[in-house]
Amino acid sequence: MVTDTFLARVIAMLGDPPAHHADPAAWAALETDLGFSLPEDFKTLVDGYAPVKVNGHLYLDHPATDRWNLGTFIRETSEAWNQIPWDDDIEGDPRAALGLADLEFGTERGLTPIASADSGQTVFFARSPEDGRTLLFVEDGDGEFSMYSMSLSEWLYRYLVGEDMAGPNSSYFYPGPVVLESRPMEPDEEIVRRHGPERGM
Numbered sequence: 001m002v003t004d005t006f007l008a009r010v011i012a013m014l015g016d017p018p019a020h021h022a023d024p025a026a027w028a029a030l031e032t033d034l035g036f037s038l039p040e041d042f043k044t045l046v047d048g049y050a051p052v053k054v055n056g057h058l059y060l061d062h063p064a065t066d067r068w069n070l071g072t073f074i075r076e077t078s079e080a081w082n083q084i085p086w087d088d089d090i091e092g093d094p095r096a097a098l099g100l101a102d103l104e105f106g107t108e109r110g111l112t113p114i115a116s117a118d119s120g121q122t123v124f125f126a127r128s129p130e131d132g133r134t135l136l137f138v139e140d141g142d143g144e145f146s147m148y149s150m151s152l153s154e155w156l157y158r159y160l161v162g163e164d165m166a167g168p169n170s171s172y173f174y175p176g177p178v179v180l181e182s183r184p185m186e187p188d189e190e191i192v193r194r195h196g197p198e199r200g201m
């Protein structure tokens with residue numbers, strides 16, 4: 001039974017989760033490799049729907065699939081971001097909130113990429129060094145970060161209802177049901193589009 005309010009709201013918008021690839025062992029292996037745990041609500045959504053493209057822009061990968069593999073996405077994206085020579089003038093600099101002298105990606109105390117969008121944004125998960133609460137940082141594609149002190153479920157809910165969740169003037173709102181597109185497991189596999197329930201918006 002889902003007790004998280006925002007998680008329940010997101011599931012209500014996306015519809016019954018098909019959960020084609022749900023696999024606790026895949027999560028255990030990924031978190032062992034990372035050296036830390038990922039948020040439970042994030043894992044619930046990924047297990048329920050991923051690999052998936054949501055409303056034409058947002059990608060969620062899964063740790064149990066060969067293609068669109070979440071572990072590969074985290075590792076390769078973190079490696080790429082760790083090679084960027086960051087200067088001292090970053091808009092929305094995450095270092096102050098995380099207590100870091102230098103930006104770190106894919107580490108327990110740093111930023112872990114968990115989702116991306118074809119519009120250029122990357123969503124990073126982190127934990128507050130003060131109390132361990134979830135922090136999300138969204139990079140807008142141009143090196144500017146926006147911090148959201150909330151769960152991935154709350155962030156996704158607000159994203160889907162059209163709030164600015166990647167910085168100012170970043171909203172994408174599409175009225176009607178949420179559109180979910182499958183990610184093909186084979187090169188010649190067709191993309192399957194389905195819609196969530198009517199939302200009254």
